[in-house]
Every structure is written in C-alpha cells, then in structure tokens.
C-alpha cells in the first residue's frame with residue numbers, strides 16, 4: 001500500500017502536465033482556425049465526431065406522421081393505415097387487434113387492426129424499418145391525437161424520404177382499389193369512419209335505359225382521362241351529378257354503380273348533422289382525391305328548407321346555409337384536391353333552391369324515373385333469368401300506364417324464382433295500382449283540382 005502511494009505523481013507534476021497540454025491544444029486550435037479553410041474545418045470536425053461518437057450516439061432517424069396536415073387529413077397517415085395491416089400477420093407479439101364491421105357477413109374472417117405502441121417491421125430494398133402507432137389524449141375535440149413513428153437508420157433517411165414514401169402511397173392506392181369503402185362522418189371524433197362497401201350494383205346490372213347508361217359511361221370515361229383537358233380549359237378536375245326522382249327508382253344504386261365503375265370510395269355526408277358552414281368546409285376538405293362525396297336528400301339538408309326536424313334539433317339543421325354549400329360546390333370545391341365526384345340526390349328536385357340548379361353548378365342532372373318496359377325486361381332478365389314470357393305483353397302495357405318504381409318491381413320478382421308465379425304477382429300489383437290510380441284520378445276530377453291532376457300526368 002505504502003509503495004503504491006510512493007509511485008503516484010506529485011500534484012505539481014500533474015499541474016505542469018496539464019499546463020503543457022493546454023498550451024499545445026491552444027496552439028493547435030489557433031493554427032487550425034487560421035490556416036485551414038472553413039469548409040475543410042467542417043469536414044474534419046464531422047469526421048472526428050463520427051469516428052468517436054457514432055457508436056455511442058443514436059444512429060436512428062424517426063419520421064413523425066400526424067393524422068392532420070395543414071388542417072386536412074394527412075394522406076401519408078391514411079396510406080400508412082391502409083398499408084400496415086398487410087404487415088401484421090407476421091407480427092410476433094402476444095396479442096393482435098382484430099375486428100369487423102361487416103354485419104351482412106358475420107362469418108367472414110375479421111380484419112387486422114393496427115395496435116397502439118407496437119413495433120411493426122417492414123423491409124424496403126434491404127433497409128430495416130420500424131413503424132409504431134401512438135395515441136395521446138387531448139383536452140379538446142377530437143380528444144385523441146394519433147400519429148405514426150417510422151424509424152430507420154440515419155443513413156437511409158434520404159432514400160426513405162424519396163422512395164419509400166412513394167412506394168407506401170402506391171401500395172395503399174392499390175389496396176384501396178381492391179376493396180371499396182364507404183365512409184360516414186363521426187362528428188364526435190371529427191373523423192371519417194369506414195366500412196367495407198358491399199353494394200354490388202354496377203352500371204351493367206342497373207336497370208336503366210341504354211342511352212342513359214351510355215351517357216354516364218362516356219361522361220365518367222371522359223372525366224377519368226380528362227386531367228389535361230380540365231387543365232387546358234382552366235377548370236378543376238371535378239364532376240358533379242344531381243340524381244333526382246321518386247323513392248325506389250335507383251338513385252342510391254346508381255351511386256354504388258358509379259363508385260364500382262370508377263373504383264372510388266364513397267364519403268357519405270349527412271348534411272343535417274353538420275354544425276355550421278365552418279365544420280362543413282373542414283369536413284369536405286378532408287375528403288381525399290379519387291373519391292365520391294355523396295350528399296343524399298339535399299332538399300332537406302340545409303338552411304331553412306329543413307322542415308323535417310323536431311323543435312329541439314331544428315336549430316342544428318339550420319346551421320349549414322345554402323351559401324355555405326354553394327361556396328363549397330363552386331369555390332372551395334374548385335380549389336382543393338382533384339379527381340373528385342360530388343353526387344347530390346333528391347326526391348324533390350322542384351323543392352331545391354334555383355341557385356343550386358343553375359347551369360354550371362352540377363354538371364349533369366339525371367332523372368331516375370319510374371319503370372319503363374325496357375327497365376322491366378332488364379329487371380326480369382336479371383332476377384328471373386328469362387327474356388320472354390306470355391305475361392310480358394300485358395305487364396308492359398300496364399307499366400306504361402301506372403307509376404311503378406324499379407324497387408317495387410324487384411321486390412315482386414324476388415318473391416320466388418318461379419317466373420310464372422313472380423310475373424303473375426307483378427301483374428296483380430300493376431292491376432291494383434291501375435285501379436287505385438283510376439279511382440284517385442276520378443276523385444280529383446270530381447273535386448276539380450286541376451293542379452293535382454296535372455301533377456299526376458306529369459309524374460307519369
């Protein structure tokens with residue numbers, strides 16, 4: 001112990017060593033600063049730092065992807081939500097999030113959900129990547145903030161930025177095209193909620209007159225290939241359809257057929273549940289490109305026109321104004337996003353404000369009307385798989401005479417697969433309707449109500 005103590009350097013020796021070392025360092029620093037050019041200085045400093053610290057400092061880089069970007073939905077976040085479930089089946093955690101919203105098919109395999117705070121690994125051109133979904137509570141609506149962390153080695157940061165994110169967007173787009181979704185707006189959490197879109201009508205199976213079908217297909221084709229055209233004429237790449245006609249004439253089926261044809265998701269907005277114009281603007285700007293915005297029953301969705309609410313909720317439904325809606329259709333609609341379709345439906349076109357109908361506002365107005373002989377034959381071919389029958393003739397004569405909707409006809413045709421029984425039932429339905437209409441007409445004629453009489457003729 002004593003010998004060890006004797007070998008220790010004296011305090012004065014340590015002090016003199018320290019002084020010499022400081023002097024050399026100062027001299028070296030002065031020479032380095034005065035003689036070596038600034039760029040070379042930075043380069044050398046960087047190399048020295050890398051050499052000494054690379055094994056100690058974290059070499060990981062994290063991209064933070066929040067749910068909103070510029071106050072609208074962040075499509076990178078959305079793409080991650082769509083893409084990541086494809087990586088989940090190999091997840092080696094002890095639990096996994098599963099669920100389904102498909103009430104029509106309860107036996108279907110549930111879908112995989114993205115678990116919170118769980119690492120999901122991906123591989124991109126040999127680069128190891130880690131995704132994690134985080135969730136934090138907030139004090140104000142929407143009360144929860146979600147964001148993804150995407151982590152990689154620092155050196156791959158640029159490649160991920162330029163190539164991986166493009167790959168992510170393309171992959172998500174491909175997945176979305178395979179399964180269409182319908183979204184409804186969740187006001188409480190200020191977000192769109194999706195379910196798988198299980199509507200099968202297509203423009204082929206929809207019973208509509210051939211000229212109408214051709215017109216719609218031509219218009220949709222021109223629209224989807226029209227990016228340059230729309231740009232060249234200085235118009236936004238958008239299309240607006242107004243579908244009008246009595247209940248059961250196929251307006252919703254037409255929306256589904258258009259969505260299936262275009263492979264666009266549907267964003268179904270209940271205008272009555274929107275608080276005010278500001279909220280409307282926020283909701284509408286959060287719909288993505290290549291989508292259909294659907295507003296059904298537009299005649300009772302805005303302003304004072306809404307008479308269908310109770311006293312307590314009346315205030316709510318008067319908050320979205322017609323001008324708010326129009327400014328979206330004309331202004332905001334034109335200035336944000338592209339390749340979008342807006343579809344408005346109504347059972348009462350005559351109740352709509354003329355401002356909504358003026359030329360240029362909705363590009364095409366489509367009447368979904370009562371059944372015609374052509375529509376009847378198409379429905380029979382679809383439901384009963386026949387193209388001729390002895391009852392066709394009397395049925396077609398009555399179809400021309402009375403107002404019967406395609407929904408009423410399909411209901412009758414679905415009663416049985418036996419064509420004789422189904423068509424007999426339909427004939428009876430039409431005969432009853434004829435009798436009823438004749439009685440009504442007589443009653444109105446006797447009462448002298450010419451306005452009502454004209455309306456009945458017009459309906460037909």
Ligand SMILES: Nc1ncnc2c1ncn2[C@@H]1O[C@H](COP(=O)(O)OP(=O)(O)OP(=O)(O)O)[C@@H](O)[C@H]1O
Nearest residue numbers: 206207208246247248249250251252253406407410
């Ligand atoms: N043109 C049609 N071709 C084939 N089926 C049709 C057609 N029109 C209606 N149907 C059938 O009638 C049902 C109701 O139609 P749909 O909901 O599309 O009518 P709608 O006009 O949207 O009615 P509403 O105004 O009450 O919402 C559909 O499920 C479909 O089976």
